[in-house]
Amino acid sequence: MRVERQVLSPSGKLRIEYMRDRQQGVRQIALRDAHNPANTTVLALYKRNAWVVISPDDAWIVLNNREGAESGAQLYHRVSTAPLKYEVPAELRGNGRALPDVIWQTYLGETQQDPNTDRSRATIDGIAWEPDSHRVTLSVAPIATKNDTALPEPWTCTYDVTTKQIEPPADVAEGPANAAPNDSAEAPFGVTAAQETEAAPAEESSDLEGEKFPATRQEPITIADANELELSDIRYAINEMLARHGANFTDARIRKTFAEFSWYQPRTDLSLEEIETEFSDVEKHNIAVLRRCRDAKIAAARRQERKPIRGEPVEEPDAQRALRDLLQGVSDALNGGN
Secondary structure, eight states: OEEEEEEEOTTSSEEEEEEEETTTTEEEEEEEETTEEEEEEEEEEESSOEEEEEOTTSSEEEEEEOOGGGOEEEEEEEEEETTEEEEOOGGGOSTTTSHHHHHHHHHHHHHTOOTTOOGGGEEEEEEEEOTTSSEEEEEEEEOOOTTOSOOOOOEEEEEETTTTEEEOOSSSOOOGGGOSOOTTSOOSSSOOTTTOOSOOOOOTTOOOTTOSOTHHHHSOOOHHHHHTSOHHHHHHHHHHHHHHTTOOOSSHHHHHHHHTSTTOOOOTTSOHHHHHTTOOHHHHHHHHHHHHHHHHHHHHHHHHHHSOOTTSOOOOOHHHHHHHHHHHHHHHHHTTTO
């Protein structure tokens, strides 16, 4: 196992090490006491992608993973500090009782979705802890696929670790752009500025200085991977891919962002379309995936903006109401008041 990335928990007392064995194709998340490096434990082994969101007091951890049927957010509680040990609470063990199962059933009921909705069409992730470490916010975010005509409704809720209760949002669900890992979570295939707390060892592929999403040029990413990112990060990843090949951005803010890096050399003689013809097959695949997820998140956010809050009437403008009443009066007169 080789350490790919290290971050500190919000308290600064726990070190999270994301490790990888490239030959065996296995990854793991190890937890280490920041003040006693010998006190360590392995939280999870996985092959695809996983990251953790840790409570402010380090007593609780949400592990988000993408391991097929076992994917989704799982809750762990610290049962020992020395030796360091975390376990899944007893009430969330067993078939149909895991946290993703409980959240999914509540989600179907609260949003009045078809009970037969395919769960694989949405991600269920823990995204943030409240300051008291008692509640964690979880999201159900749709995964866009090619030629989608309908997506499961995005939704968020909180899970109280003390009362074991799920608390749905008070009003309309948040869009998927707000339902991505943040704070102490690991980005699915890169490192965002807000998340990086400590430099990781250099990759064999020689990551570029300041590069946030090196995986977009290294290996194919999936819709599920991209969907975990916030909309702003998806847009950044797309621009970073173009910047690596010298795209001459017309937006001054984007040019200024990448001008800070020595590897960004604008090529004024090429259009963005010509730049993309130089992409490798991996890059062409990845930019298509990112754009598909970007468009799906934008569309979902717009649908949410148009959707009234559940249980509240939609206000009708005075002029529209007056016209409707006038037309109704004319109709009543013509029909003899019937």
